[in-house]
Amino acid sequence: MPKCRDEVDQRILDAALARILQVGIRRSSLDDIARRSGINRVTIYRRFSGKDKLIEAVLERETERMLTEVGSILTDAEDIDERIEQTVLYVLRQTRMHRLVRQLLDVAPEEALTFYTVHGGEMVALGIGYIADLLDRAQHARLIARYDSEPIAEMIARLAHSLMLTPKGGVDFTVDEATHHFVRTTIVPMVKYGIATSSKEITR
C-alpha cells in the first residue's frame, strides 16, 4: 500500500532521490538533502528518524511508483495471455532498467548491491504484495484460475529479484526474444493456472 506522504515529505524524498542518483547512498548526507530540499535537517530527522529510514522510504516510493505503472498495462493488451505476458515483461524490465537500479549500480555498485540484497527484504515484500494483489484481482474478475496467490507471487518476485542482480545464467534475460519465450511458456501458464496439484492435471 502506498503510504500517505504530505508535500514536505515528498520534497525531502525528491531531494534524497536526486542526491542518491548523483553520488550514491553512502555519500549522500542529510546536510546535502536539507540544502537541496530547502527543509532543515531537524525536520528531516524528525520525519524520517535518520538517514537509513529516509533511504528506505526513497526506495519504497520508487518501488511503489514502478508498480503503479504496471496497472496501466493490464488494461491495454488484448487477450488474457497477452496481458499477463506484457505485465510480467514490464515488471522484469523495470526491475532491471529502473533509473535507481541502473544509476546506483553505476555510481556505487557494491553499495547498491548491499541495498538490493542485505537490505532488500522490504523491496521483495513490496513486490510480492503487489503481484499477489494483481493475481487476486484477476481471480476476482475470473480471468485466471483460483489458487493461493501468495506462493505464485513469491516465485515471480524472487525470479525478478534474481534476474535484476544476475540476468544471465540459464536463459539469457538480457535478450528480448529469450525473455519473451520464457515468460510465455513458463510464467503465463503459472499465473493463469497456478501449480498443478495432482497427477490428473498433467496432460503432457
Place this chain on the structure above:
Amino acid sequence: MPKCRDEVDQRILDAALARILQVGIRRSSLDDIARRSGINRVTIYRRFSGKDKLIEAVLERETERMLTEVGSILTDAEDIDERIEQTVLYVLRQTRMHRLVRQLLDVAPEEALTFYTVHGGEMVALGIGYIADLLDRAQHARLIARYDSEPIAEMIARLAHSLMLTPKGGVDFTVDEATHHFVRTTIVPMVKYGIATSSKEITR
C-alpha cells in the same frame, strides 16, 4: 559437470579457498596463494590465467561439491514427495549456509555480494544445470511427470539465488517451519507435475 583437475590444480584451489575464507577475495593475492600451496606464481598463472579465473574456479568447485552432496539425499528419503522436499530443503539450506557464502559475507560483505550477483552467472548456470539434470533423471525413472526440465530448474535455482541474498520478504526463509511449508505446498508439486498448461488441468 565437474571439471577434471589434477592434484596440482587441487592444491592451488585448496590454498586459494583457504585464503579467501581468511581475508576475502580482494585481499587474496596470487603470491599468498603461491606461498600457501607451495606452487610458484608462474605455474598458478599458467594453469588459471590470472586471479579472476582462479577465483571463479574456486567458486565453481565449491558449487559442484555442494551439488554432489545433494545426490546422496535423494536415495535416503522414503516416498517421492519426501525425497523432493528433502532435496529442495538441502539446496536452499546449503546456498545460504555454505561456509564460502557465510564466511565471505562475514569477512568482506560488499565484495562477496559482487561475486554472488554481477559475477554470479556461472554459479546460477551451474545450479540450473544441476537441478535440470536431477529432474531429467527423476523423469527417466518415472518418479515425476514428463515436462521440460529447464524452465522449472531455472525457477528453483533463481528462487535459491534470491533467498541466499535476501531470505526475508514474503515467507520468512530463516524459519524452518515456514520454509518447509512453502517447499511442500509449492515446490514439491511443481517438481512432481510441472506447470499446468491448460484450463482442463485446473481442479481447484
